[in-house]
Amino acid sequence: xxxxxxxxGPFNVPEGATVAFNCTYSNSASQSFFWYRQDCRKExxxxxxxxxxxxxxxxxxxxxxxxxxxxxxxxxxxxxxxxATYLCVVTYTNDYKLSFGAGTTVTVRA
Amino acid sequence: xxxVTQNPRYLITVTGKKLTVTCSQNMxxxxxxxxxQDPGLGLRQIYYSMNVEVTDKGDVPxxxxxxxxxxxxxxxxxxxxxxxxxSLYFCASSPLVTSGEGEQFFGPGTxxxxx
Numbered sequence: 205x206x207x208x209x210x211x212x213g214p215f216n217v218p219e220g221a222t223v224a225f226n227c228t229y230s231n232s233a234s235q236s237f238f239w240y241r242q243d244c245r246k247e248x249x250x251x252x253x254x255x256x257x258x259x260x261x262x263x264x265x266x267x268x269x270x271x272x273x274x275x276x277x278x279x280x281x282x283x284x285x286x287x288a289t290y291l292c293v294v295t296y297t298n299d300y301k302l303s304f305g306a307g308t309t310v311t312v313r314a
Numbered sequence: 315x316x317x318v319t320q321n322p323r324y325l326i327t328v329t330g331k332k333l334t335v336t337c338s339q340n341m342x343x344x345x346x347x348x349x350x351q352d353p354g355l356g357l358r359q360i361y362y363s364m365n366v367e368v369t370d371k372g373d374v375p376x377x378x379x380x381x382x383x384x385x386x387x388x389x390x391x392x393x394x395x396x397x398x399x400x401s402l403y404f405c406a407s408s409p410l411v412t413s414g415e416g417e418q419f420f421g422p423g424t425x426x427x428x429x
Contacts, residue, residue, distance in 0.1 A: 208356075238417075245351075245423070246422070248418070293418075300370065300410075302362075304359075306355060
């Protein structure tokens, strides 16, 4: 079983729609969580960190559920430019390794 | 401009011919790391380094070597490449806050094909 799992999608949504997806992690020693965005085989870039209390950055909302061991990303009012692959990243207590999910692909159509 | 550079960006080689992919960052980051990305598997960490002369294995270190003689450079060495090392490789750096909490800054990637 992979340490970090994501629904690969694709999520195909119209402009203006809301789309949400989850990332599950198996290691309870997981400490920090992030969402990265990757465009078409380019380098990943940090979208947002995920805090225990949940956090929002414009149209993007990230939440953490430690009890059920998953994080989520919600995109409101989708734009064409939101089309990308979203990678979930997990770090661990007392360990300098990082684990990436395989990514969730979102396609926003006009 | 703050950046991570990788060279070469594209490489086609043959089985067994030693190669090195260079990675350099100009942000004075302590933490550097190498990943490979394969379809359906996402990014998998090969090796990482917390500082000069301090390296450790990631999830898929077999067939790779690294060195960290200077803070800014973190080359990836394939002593005897094999076709299963055909992949897209990314180098990344970050400040070492705690346990990798710092934002990872990625290089543009190196697409390697081993025939």
